[in-house]
Amino acid sequence: xxxxxxxxxxxxxxxxxxxxxxxxxxxxxxxxxxxxxxxxxxxxxxxxxxxxxxxxxxxxxxxxxxxxxxxxxxxxxxxxxxxxxxxxxxxxxxxxxxxxxxxxxxxxxxxxxxxxxxxxxxxxxxxxxxxxxxxxxxxxxxxxxxxxxxxxxxxxxxxxxxxxxxxxxxxxxxxxxxxxxxxxxxxxxxxxxxxxxxxxxxxxxxxxxxxxxxxxxxxxxxxxxxxxxxxxxxxxxxxxxxxxxxxx
Amino acid sequence: xxxxxxxxxxxxxxxxxxxxxxxxxxxxxxxxxxxxxxxxxxxxxxxxxxxxxxxxxxxxxxxxxxxxxxxxxxxxxxxxxxxxxxxxxxxxxxxxxxxxxxxxxxxxxxxxxxxxxxxxxxxxxxxxxxxxxxxxxxxxxxxxxxxxxxxxxxxxxxxxxxxxxxxxxxxxxxxxxxxxxxxxxxxxxxxxxxxxxxxxxxxxxxxxxxxxxxxxxxxxxxxxxxxxxxxxxxxxxxxxxxxxxxxxxxxxxxxxxxxxxxxxxxxxxxxxxxxxxxxxxxxxxxxxxxxxxxxxxxxxxxxxx
Numbered sequence: 001x002x003x004x005x006x007x008x009x010x011x012x013x014x015x016x017x018x019x020x021x022x023x024x025x026x027x028x029x030x031x032x033x034x035x036x037x038x039x040x041x042x043x044x045x046x047x048x049x050x051x052x053x054x055x056x057x058x059x060x061x062x063x064x065x066x067x068x069x070x071x072x073x074x075x076x077x078x079x080x081x082x083x084x085x086x087x088x089x090x091x092x093x094x095x096x097x098x099x100x101x102x103x104x105x106x107x108x109x110x111x112x113x114x115x116x117x118x119x120x121x122x123x124x125x126x127x128x129x130x131x132x133x134x135x136x137x138x139x140x141x142x143x144x145x146x147x148x149x150x151x152x153x154x155x156x157x158x159x160x161x162x163x164x165x166x167x168x169x170x171x172x173x174x175x176x177x178x179x180x181x182x183x184x185x186x187x188x189x190x191x192x193x194x195x196x197x198x199x200x201x202x203x204x205x206x207x208x209x210x211x212x213x214x215x216x217x218x219x220x221x222x223x224x225x226x227x228x229x230x231x232x233x234x235x236x237x238x239x240x241x242x243x244x245x246x247x248x
Numbered sequence: 249x250x251x252x253x254x255x256x257x258x259x260x261x262x263x264x265x266x267x268x269x270x271x272x273x274x275x276x277x278x279x280x281x282x283x284x285x286x287x288x289x290x291x292x293x294x295x296x297x298x299x300x301x302x303x304x305x306x307x308x309x310x311x312x313x314x315x316x317x318x319x320x321x322x323x324x325x326x327x328x329x330x331x332x333x334x335x336x337x338x339x340x341x342x343x344x345x346x347x348x349x350x351x352x353x354x355x356x357x358x359x360x361x362x363x364x365x366x367x368x369x370x371x372x373x374x375x376x377x378x379x380x381x382x383x384x385x386x387x388x389x390x391x392x393x394x395x396x397x398x399x400x401x402x403x404x405x406x407x408x409x410x411x412x413x414x415x416x417x418x419x420x421x422x423x424x425x426x427x428x429x430x431x432x433x434x435x436x437x438x439x440x441x442x443x444x445x446x447x448x449x450x451x452x453x454x455x456x457x458x459x460x461x462x463x464x465x466x467x468x469x470x471x472x473x474x475x476x477x478x479x480x481x482x483x484x485x486x487x488x489x490x491x492x493x494x495x496x497x498x499x500x501x502x503x504x505x506x507x508x509x510x511x512x513x514x515x516x517x518x519x520x521x522x523x524x525x526x527x528x529x530x531x532x533x534x535x536x537x538x539x540x541x542x543x544x545x546x547x548x549x550x551x552x553x
Contacts, residue, residue: 002318002320005353006320008350008351009320009351015350020338023338082334082335082336084300084330084331085328085334087298088299088330089348089351089352090320090351091320091323092319
């Protein structure tokens, strides 16, 4: 393997995605507008302790933004007829997947950094461990960007269908990940379901780094998030390799 | 060392054998054509050569580099226009070309310099910074060919590059490809345009139903089809096909305002035509003998109706 060529491919794919797909309407709608409306729907005008729920809101915002770019890229490229050309460049499928994941993660990182900074400046939020927040941001964005890319990898060339599929997967997750009901207050089967959601561990990590009640140790949260990230990226590469010509 | 060697390439899609057992090699600086009717296996073959599709069996060597074991190094040697190979409509012509330059590791200065030259050569200088979505099909294809050439690849692989283009775009693209070939690049071209293949290619490979049916220079292929010599005649009025059929004329075809008589022996065919002329009181306005065209060879070998 020529690693120079491989890493250059990852970097150029990510740059290309950032240049082209950050400005697409579905990314704005599903990545920015939707979490903002969810915030208004659930948090504004209610007697809630904003300090207690802010980590959950921050995790939800990160989850939506980082997973909004990935589902769009491959179907959009297949629809435009640019995907086969991309495959003919000195690139492997895994380099394309990694480039797409990085582009989605950087988008999520930028937006969650803005939301986090606004929270600290205007609410104000207590930060007990900044390094942990940074780690949570990086790993969380990579993990959920990987989920976004995985969702698009089996699909054909209709971005609208993939975005709908992505919404079907993403919406249930925010209700079973301790965003609206704190993890520490959950009991019984509901608690078991939350353990299966990768978003749970991000919420827990942010709770911990902002002085709120948490369930797992930070090491456990990081490890599980890393595991989910690796799983999503590997699965996306395997599925895309098998389905790369579908819809060309 | 050949520029491209393909050994026993096979590819199945379910029960369908798209490529059965294809082997050929292309010499450095050669202009090589891959011809065949729709569904013959050309695009599948090209996709396997360019690394887009993994073969079920067989190997591809690009300038001696095995595509399977040195995937990225082998692909660095190629410039490709795939069958479905559009450019990014949300980038300008220049940005598209420079993006491809980045994939091949060109420096910023080299990318800019080559993009400028290619845009000028392909008549796109004035529109270099316009979004490609505003371009006509011909202009987009010109940008596409510039993308395939920006890293000056030793091997250029073009899948139907002039399909459906206007005369101006077709000419600009063909001229640029010929220039690349003169400058030392090996060119592998798939096309439906047999006239174009005959004019450009030093050798052609005719593929049908997933197998190679002939591989040779257009001239040699024509010579193997001596039976397909023809006498082309213009008459002063309408004639009937049945008047001319005989042992010496195997097929009669109307070509515009002329008639073409296929024969193994032009001398005997002319004798027959003259006899009919006298019997029917016709006047011959023009007469010429022609050898088989590459299209005739193609039709015969592929049994295209």
